[in-house]
Amino acid sequence: MSLPMSSNDSLHAVIRRAHLRMAGMAISLAGVLLLLVGVVVLRLYLLNNLHLMARSLAYTAEASLVFNDRDEAARMLEQMLRGEDVARAQVFDERGQVFVRWSSGQSATGGAGEVLAAVIGMQPGEAEVRQNGKPVGRVVLYSDGAGFVRFLCAGLAVLALCVGISGYLGMRQSRRMLADIAEPLQQLARVARAVRHDRSMDQRVPAARIAELNELGDDFNALLSELQMRHERLQQQNSVLELKASRDSLTGLANRSHFEQRLRQALLDADQAGRKLAVLFLDNDRFKQVNDVYGHAAGDALLRAVGERLHSLVREADLVARLGGDEFAILLYPVGGVDDARLVADKIEEAMREPVVTGTGVLLNPSVSVGIAVFPRHGRDMETLLNHADQAMYEAKLARHAGHAAIRG
Numbered sequence: 253m254s255l256p257m258s259s260n261d262s263l264h265a266v267i268r269r270a271h272l273r274m275a276g277m278a279i280s281l282a283g284v285l286l287l288l289v290g291v292v293v294l295r296l297y298l299l300n301n302l303h304l305m306a307r308s309l310a311y312t313a314e315a316s317l318v319f320n321d322r323d324e325a326a327r328m329l330e331q332m333l334r335g336e337d338v339a340r341a342q343v344f345d346e347r348g349q350v351f352v353r354w355s356s357g358q359s360a361t362g363g364a365g366e367v368l369a370a371v372i373g374m375q376p377g378e379a380e381v382r383q384n385g386k387p388v389g390r391v392v393l394y395s396d397g398a399g400f401v402r403f404l405c406a407g408l409a410v411l412a413l414c415v416g417i418s419g420y421l422g423m424r425q426s427r428r429m430l431a432d433i434a435e436p437l438q439q440l441a442r443v444a445r446a447v448r449h450d451r452s453m454d455q456r457v458p459a460a461r462i463a464e465l466n467e468l469g470d471d472f473n474a475l476l477s478e479l480q481m482r483h484e485r486l487q488q489q490n491s492v493l494e495l496k497a498s499r500d501s502l503t504g505l506a507n508r509s510h511f512e513q514r515l516r517q518a519l520l521d522a523d524q525a526g527r528k529l530a531v532l533f534l535d536n537d538r539f540k541q542v543n544d545v546y547g548h549a550a551g552d553a554l555l556r557a558v559g560e561r562l563h564s565l566v567r568e569a570d571l572v573a574r575l576g577g578d579e580f581a582i583l584l585y586p587v588g589g590v591d592d593a594r595l596v597a598d599k600i601e602e603a604m605r606e607p608v609v610t611g612t613g614v615l616l617n618p619s620v621s622v623g624i625a626v627f628p629r630h631g632r633d634m635e636t637l638l639n640h641a642d643q644a645m646y647e648a649k650l651a652r653h654a655g656h657a658a659i660r661g
């Protein structure tokens with residue numbers, strides 16, 4: 253059976269409509285057939301009944317006809333037919349003349365029964381009146397069709413009840429089917445939507461009662477697990493790449509581009525929040541000599557050691573970076589002002605007093621020159637601040653070059 257469907261019909265609506273139609277059609281068909289069979293059987297029964305009644309009247313009317321007593325015949329008809337499903341009765345004498353008539357008057361069905369009886373071809377019930385085997389008259393009875401009307405009313409009421417009950421059962425059945433078929437599909441759609449819109453791959457389709465749908469859900473879940481695994485692997489690889497892209501490979505500190513990115517963000521934030529930040533620019537003193545005298549590996553060891561010491565001196569929120577070569581930078585945010593930044597610079601100088609021992613046992617005296625720039629006092633943008641700090645560092649280095657030895661052998 254094909255059902256007309258609009259593209260927006262839900263599965264629930266389709267199942268419910270199909271159930272209702274099937275139940276309605278089945279019950280209507282069965283009901284109409286039963287009514288037809290019932291009418292045929294009832295017609296036979298009523299006809300038989302009418303004949304029996306006519307025969308019994310024929311026995312009773314025998315005396316009235318023989319003694320030509322019409323009053324007695326009329327009384328007898330009234331007595332015997334009142335309350336029966338008979339509309340009219342006629343008693344004929346032996347010449348075929350009407351001897352007496354009887355009518356029930358206003359019928360309970362208002363005439364509809366008689367029309368119905370005529371429609372289904374209900375014939376009158378007849379019986380001969382005999383005396384000593386010789387016919388002396390005839391009794392004819394016409395049905396008032398009340399039996400048919402009662403049967404039809406009861407039949408239609410039962411049919412309506414059956415349609416109602418089957419409709420209700422159909423709805424219940426469709427609800428159960430909805431739970432078994434539509435709900436797993438809805439869950440599948442919900443999870444697919446969550447994956448598509450929110451990229452949330454940790455949701456799974458619950459188990460379904462129907463084997464095929466359960467298998468579909470399992471396959472979908474397996475696919476999701478695979479996708480989730482790949483997604484997590486990609487995320488891990490991305491974060492490793494991101495980390496690599498923002499780190500200096502020698503010291504493990506932030507590199508220049510990451511430092512500049514963080515500095516830009518911090519400047520925006522400090523500007524909005526009315527806070528201060530400081531940039532410390534650091535350059536190793538006479539670093540070239542380390543490389544020249546002890547080799548590049550010793551120079552690397554010194555750079556790593558300086559990086560570690562710088563990192564250990566600042567707060568978690570601050571950022572230490574190697575800008576390249578023997579240059580480092582520190583972002584202090586938030587900071588109280590120039591004095592706080594100077595305190596950090598002093599701590600750096602203090603930390604550099606401790607010599608560095610390389611893997612090959614070479615003892616190196618680290619020394620760095622530090623320049624300070626504070627936002628907003630020395631500049632409001634990154635370039636100005638870095639230039640200022642660089643200039644300050646250069647001046648500090650000039651002062652240092654006077655006497656400090658960078659290498660102690």
Ligand SMILES: Nc1nc2c(ncn2[C@@H]2O[C@H](COP(=O)(O)OP(=O)(O)OP(=O)(O)O)[C@@H](O)[C@H]2O)c(=O)[nH]1
Pocket residue numbers: 502535536537538539540541543547548549550551552555576577578649
């Ligand atoms: N070992 C090592 N050396 C590096 C690295 N990157 C740059 N250098 C060297 O570091 C030296 C930096 O020297 P400069 O800053 O120009 O000079 P300096 O000797 O520190 O002199 P001042 O800064 O004036 O005190 C150069 O010789 C570079 O070749 C590195 O990753 N490892």
